[in-house]
Amino acid sequence: MQLPDPPPFLNGRQVLTDGVHEALLAMLVDGSLKPGQPLRTEALAQHLQVSATPVREALARLEATGMVRRLARRGYRVADVPTREEMAQFVELRLLLEPANAEKACARADQALVESLAQTVETQRTAPTGPNYANFKDFLQADWAFHSLIAANTGNPFLEQVFNSFNGYMQRYRAFDQHVISDARESCAEHSAVLDAFRSGAPEEAGAAMRGHLENLLARVRSTE
Amino acid sequence: MQLPDPPPFLNGRQVLTDGVHEALLAMLVDGSLKPGQPLRTEALAQHLQVSATPVREALARLEATGMVRRLARRGYRVADVPTREEMAQFVELRLLLEPANAEKACARADQALVESLAQTVETQRTAPTGPNYANFKDFLQADWAFHSLIAANTGNPFLEQVFNSFNGYMQRYRAFDQHVISDARESCAEHSAVLDAFRSGAPEEAGAAMRGHLENLLARVRSTE
């Protein structure tokens, strides 16, 4: 098959499956694919201007993230949005991992890392926090970048891997949840506290600050509704 | 296509991809697919008596486990066996999660769980620990079942999910590593200690026993060679 004009998502990618995977991931995260919605391969393929094969392959990969679920002989569906309780359990998991991440990363931190972290905090501070997802997208990305940078600099690839595997799951929740976002100011201040510990090279403090941040987050998630 | 005799791995499964996935997983775990070996779709398909499509789909799923890696336009390969250092880092991750798992599971444990755990310990105690993989397969399965049961009974599905996602990775390592197995006796005694804490309904003790178990494991992994 000769495509009339190359699909826009194939920027630099060599394989259609990769492009489809990325495109679907973006749609899942930003909420344009609605929870519970069936994902028919043919329709998606048509929409993305490719055949069904790379779509199926991309969906198979996405299944592992938990954002898509598959029923034998009945195809794929968009996973339900996490409930508040599920999100609380998710934060419980993060509470086990991220304070340790912060401690390890702080112990190994160089100037470049500290500056990168500072950059994310600054981005968060100045990013708009409007009413809909498009408006606070930058804020959320900076938020995640902060945690992600720390996970990536623990020196332990497994810690990074576990963290990243839940990336989309987390971001998708936020796209559907208005409340967590409204705590932008507090969240920003808590990140600053972690950053300060990094600046003064105090691993234990960094761990404690991260624990505090997540405990506050947990309280915010649990308190509402 | 009409298969002359149904492939043995399609027992009860409705979809070929599922069967292929399971078959490949088994081959990866028991070491019959060697580290670094290229996984050519056509060859695997022929061997499993199916076409290339379900093979590709199964490989796409396996990529997420870390046991298989993919290079664009160059296909899939069996991942390298974890080094000792990587395995130590893996145990570090487990040290963050599993003591908490034990504590949570112990706090919620009922009689049935305690009995199931006791069963795995008993299986371990009586299982043969011969020189090659086939011989201590039962032992390793019981070992893993112990940890897996605990993860599955924390009440937090994320803790279970993270744990299971590394299942194959771990088991595969053991198939290639002779040393960890030789500590069968110690490992068994340590499991007993955790079990005792469960019996007496002492969550903190259970967590501490689990921590001790993993710290000993970490020491065993690090000490050798």
Add this chain to the structure above:
DNA sequence: ATAGATAATTTTCTATAGAAAATTAGCCCG
């Protein structure tokens, strides 16, 4: 009407053919 069965349609899933890329082999010339 409505329940149950049957037919028609849709959709998933698998096989296969062919295009694009990568690998290997062969060759020429230094």
Add this chain to the structure above:
DNA sequence: CGGGCTAATTTTCTATAGAAAATTATCTAT
């Protein structure tokens, strides 16, 4: 003998057709 170019082969990757299952629609009998 060896480096670099081209041709041949292999292999991945994508599209597509068709089989099997599931879903929807239609029809009949009560």
